[in-house]
Amino acid sequence: MGAVYVVGMGPGGLPHLTLRAMEVLKAADAIVGYTRYVELIAPLTADKEIFSTGMTREIERCEKAIALAREGKTVAMVSSGDAGIYGMAGLVMQVAMRRGEPVPIEVIPGVPSFVSAAAILGAPLMHDFASISLSDLLTDWEKIEGRLLAAAKADFVIVLYNPKSGKRTEGLKKAVSIIAAHREGNTPVGIVRNATREGEDAVITTLSGFHLYYDKIDMLTIVIVGNSTTFTHEHRMITPRGYKGV
């Protein structure tokens, strides 16, 4: 029996891989992943069996990884960011379980996309935060709305994943208006597209000014809304931790 390693590659390309992730990729017999992510690590995988597919074929990739491991191979399933945050880690465990095909699975943690987005913006996540995906493909919109309202009222810094896609454009407007009903208009909002990848683009605006950037936002964008204490200084978004004397 082989094994499946679900490897978080970090936000983009080789520089953000951990040494442990690098080691696992080098030792793997086979690499399974979404085509774009497999390409990012091509320098490490030249001599390996590759199974890559486009977006929306997640379950097929899990089945393939499990089958290869059951043939005795060491398989690395690659995921952008961290594989455990809206990623493939849970899915491959579920697929192995439901199919009755147990196989050793280990998750190799990576730098999540929202963490690298925060680093580009400054330090918006120094205090309690809530992460909410706006994709209603797999979640009822009422549940998403309930979480937005709860997070807004309780003054969490709010991270929005999957804010907007080609087809799904209204959710983000609703989300921002729910949050804006409970925060000042001048609350800082950071928008980061392609964090640490080619085409990286970051801007800091406010809840009131957010609509100006609406068209630039897509599925590769992370939005971070500050809490009641977050401020902007010299193009940096900072949420104070609360130390006295600073």
Add this chain to the structure above:
Amino acid sequence: MGAVYVVGMGPGGLPHLTLRAMEVLKAADAIVGYTRYVELIAPLTADKEIFSTGMTREIERCEKAIALAREGKTVAMVSSGDAGIYGMAGLVMQVAMRRGEPVPIEVIPGVPSFVSAAAILGAPLMHDFASISLSDLLTDWEKIEGRLLAAAKADFVIVLYNPKSGKRTEGLKKAVSIIAAHREGNTPVGIVRNATREGEDAVITTLSGFHLYYDKIDMLTIVIVGNSTTFTHEHRMITPRGYKGV
């Protein structure tokens, strides 16, 4: 003028550093950090100026890093996990700003402790989550309680940072009872101490069984409480993302 790089080292020791973090540490003239973390990277820093202090002397470390950078040095301030999540990134920016001593500051993201804790437990963070620190040193307890209640009601997976210290022991009990009022007693709870470090210890229990592990929890522990869909399978804690057909 030099610069300050605030480097997230990941959860413990060299294997979880990113390549970029490694590069920055190697290139630095000076290393500033909490003594224990500076020791973890000793193999990389033999020839460098070191300024390390114990816990609670965070502001002094920031002042030193800024002073060294203003003398022209390249300074790496090291932080465990990610420097932007309850870390030093925001503090050093605030200290530079308040003292009127501007200096280039860049945050190098790392794998946060809660992300490596999640990887050890399985895949508990596959859906929306809220991170709450139970330390009331810098935050009013009422605010913490409000966030616990909001997150519990809105069915977030809940990550508890700084759950308990030697002096602060009652907050965690209160926190768990607030959450338990809104979730089933069999909701999985993961407890990870020293994630990926020497002395790593992880257990999966339930909200009802949590009190049995209370004494083992300290400031180096991360607690992750599942949402209403989280389940346990073969010592793994999994929150489904919601894909059909699995």
